[in-house]
Amino acid sequence: MWSSVVVVPAALLAGVLLCLAAPAAAAARPATLSVLSFGAAADGVTDDAEALVAAWRAACRVPRATVLLPSGHRFLVSPVTLQGPCSTRLTLQVDGTLLAPPDMDSWPRSRRPLQWLNFKWLNGFTVQGAGTVDGQSITSLHDSSSPANAPQHWHSSGAKPTLVRFYGSFNVTVRNIRISNSPQCHLKFDSSGGIKVKNVTISSPGDSPNTDGIHLQNTRDVEIRSSSIGCGDDCVSIQTGCSNVHMKYIICNPGHGISVGGLGKDNSLACVSDVVAENINVQNALYGVRIKTWQGGVGSVRNVTFANVRVANVATPIAIDQFYCDRGGARCANRTGAVAITGVAYRRVAGTYSFQPVRLACSDARPCTGVSMVDVRLSPAASAPAGTVAPLCWNSYGEASGTIEPLGAGCLQRSNGYAMPLTQPSNYTC
Numbered sequence: 001m002w003s004s005v006v007v008v009p010a011a012l013l014a015g016v017l018l019c020l021a022a023p024a025a026a027a028a029r030p031a032t033l034s035v036l037s038f039g040a041a042a043d044g045v046t047d048d049a050e051a052l053v054a055a056w057r058a059a060c061r062v063p064r065a066t067v068l069l070p071s072g073h074r075f076l077v078s079p080v081t082l083q084g085p086c087s088t089r090l091t092l093q094v095d096g097t098l099l100a101p102p103d104m105d106s107w108p109r110s111r112r113p114l115q116w117l118n119f120k121w122l123n124g125f126t127v128q129g130a131g132t133v134d135g136q137s138i139t140s141l142h143d144s145s146s147p148a149n150a151p152q153h154w155h156s157s158g159a160k161p162t163l164v165r166f167y168g169s170f171n172v173t174v175r176n177i178r179i180s181n182s183p184q185c186h187l188k189f190d191s192s193g194g195i196k197v198k199n200v201t202i203s204s205p206g207d208s209p210n211t212d213g214i215h216l217q218n219t220r221d222v223e224i225r226s227s228s229i230g231c232g233d234d235c236v237s238i239q240t241g242c243s244n245v246h247m248k249y250i251i252c253n254p255g256h257g258i259s260v261g262g263l264g265k266d267n268s269l270a271c272v273s274d275v276v277a278e279n280i281n282v283q284n285a286l287y288g289v290r291i292k293t294w295q296g297g298v299g300s301v302r303n304v305t306f307a308n309v310r311v312a313n314v315a316t317p318i319a320i321d322q323f324y325c326d327r328g329g330a331r332c333a334n335r336t337g338a339v340a341i342t343g344v345a346y347r348r349v350a351g352t353y354s355f356q357p358v359r360l361a362c363s364d365a366r367p368c369t370g371v372s373m374v375d376v377r378l379s380p381a382a383s384a385p386a387g388t389v390a391p392l393c394w395n396s397y398g399e400a401s402g403t404i405e406p407l408g409a410g411c412l413q414r415s416n417g418y419a420m421p422l423t424q425p426s427n428y429t430c
């Protein structure tokens with residue numbers, strides 16, 4: 001074990017020794033490096049980024065080390081990159097409160113970071129603890145101190161920071177922590193794999209614009225489970241390059257529900273496959289489970305299953321929108337290309353809706369195929385405004401079985417006795 005300590009720079013040894021100078025019986029225990037030993041002020045006001053980075057650098061060289069943010073303390077940290085490669089099984093233990101600079105999203109563009117905590121090139125890493133990661137962004141549409149906060153304003157204001165982002169990282173676990181009040185997306189994984197998110201609580205106001213809960217991009221082999229997500233945008237957002245994504249026992253309240261896409265923006269290639277969301281509870285949301293693609297894209301969405309989904313007061317519980325257009329009022333021109341959607345199952349989706357129970361709006365050029373519904377039971381919410389809208393199936397092929405309510409929700413078309421062919425010629429393959 002001493003050999004693992006000699007690689008730590010002398011200036012940092014004090015911190016390591018503090019934790020290791022325990023009785024001999026503790027000698028085999030892996031190192032715990034508290035940021036307090038690296039000069040953190042821990043007053044919630046002074047910038048502790050340097051202390052965090054110093055503790056990180058020291059821990060990074062020691063196998064199975066833990067960087068500790070102790071409970072009962074508040075650590076304000078300016079935007080940092082915590083990068084590897086590090087020795088295996090590094091842990092960041094967040095027991096205290098980690099605070100982002102409160103005004104981060106109003107920094108001038110040139111200084112505004114794309115993300116606040118940027119984890120990069122890690123392999124075998126865990127973030128855990130009973131603590132909170134707080135973005136301190138309280139922006140909401142009703143924030144009277146910023147009258148310009150219309151949705152349009154935020155769409156055009158360019159990138160606001162993502163709170164916690166993993167890039168190029170594998171075998172990463174995030175568990176037990178609470179992540180709140182992000183200026184934008186709360187937890188993002190990009191170009192990563194082998195991801196586990198468990199028992200995490202994410203919370204932001206329902207009217208805070210673009211605050212996705214968990215955002216996945218170019219990331220494979222993901223399990224998100226036993227977590228509670230409330231935010232102002234998608235609860236979980238699955239973007240291009242994602243495959244083998246499992247979500248289970250997730251509560252989304254409030255927000256825009258679980259979403260694959262928007263895919264294919266600006267005629268881009270999009271590939272998403274093998275997604276399962278089961279035992280999902282969506283409440284007070286715009287959508288329940290949704291797939292959205294822009295017109296003109298190429299590629300495909302394949303093999304997506306939504307099972308055991310409970311909805312309560314959700315505007316549109318089941319949605320496929322291949323005419324997705326997020327251009328703040330401007331209409332998107334109709335185009336002939338589309339990201340193909342094939343093999344989507346809805347099994348046991350039940351609860352209440354406030355606008356339209358089912359809306360499957362598939363492309364004229366590439367209809368949705370292999371869509372199946374089994375036991376879908378949706379009824380108007382008591383809070384539903386005056387009118388609800390009848391279910392829609394546009395260019396949607398597949399089969400409905402079991403109990404389908406309301407009548408017409410299983411409005412899928414059959415073709416050749418069953419469905420359109422699952423594959424159509426395309427210049428692009430995923």
Ligand SMILES: *[C@@H]1O[C@H](CO)[C@@H](O)[C@H](O)[C@H]1NC(C)=O
Pocket residue numbers: 129130131176177199
């Ligand atoms: C989930 O996280 C909370 C908050 O950190 C913790 O108190 C609880 O013990 C965790 N539950 C499990 C099953 O780990």
Ligand SMILES: *[C@@H]1O[C@H](CO)[C@@H](O)[C@H](O)[C@H]1NC(C)=O
Pocket residue numbers: 123170171194
């Ligand atoms: C992730 O962990 C698994 C099993 O622990 C291991 O087989 C795999 O090689 C690891 N992935 C990477 C990219 O290191």
Ligand SMILES: *[C@@H]1O[C@H](CO)[C@@H](O)[C@H](O)[C@H]1NC(C)=O
Pocket residue numbers: 244245273274275276303
């Ligand atoms: C569909 O995706 C799930 C989840 O990854 C996977 O278990 C299953 O084997 C896939 N089915 C097909 C036919 O590829």
Ligand SMILES: *[C@@H]1O[C@H](CO)[C@@H](O)[C@H](O)[C@H]1NC(C)=O
Pocket residue numbers: 331332333334364
């Ligand atoms: C695009 O096509 C859809 C379906 O055919 C139609 O409802 C919509 O009005 C069209 N939009 C425009 C902008 O032409």
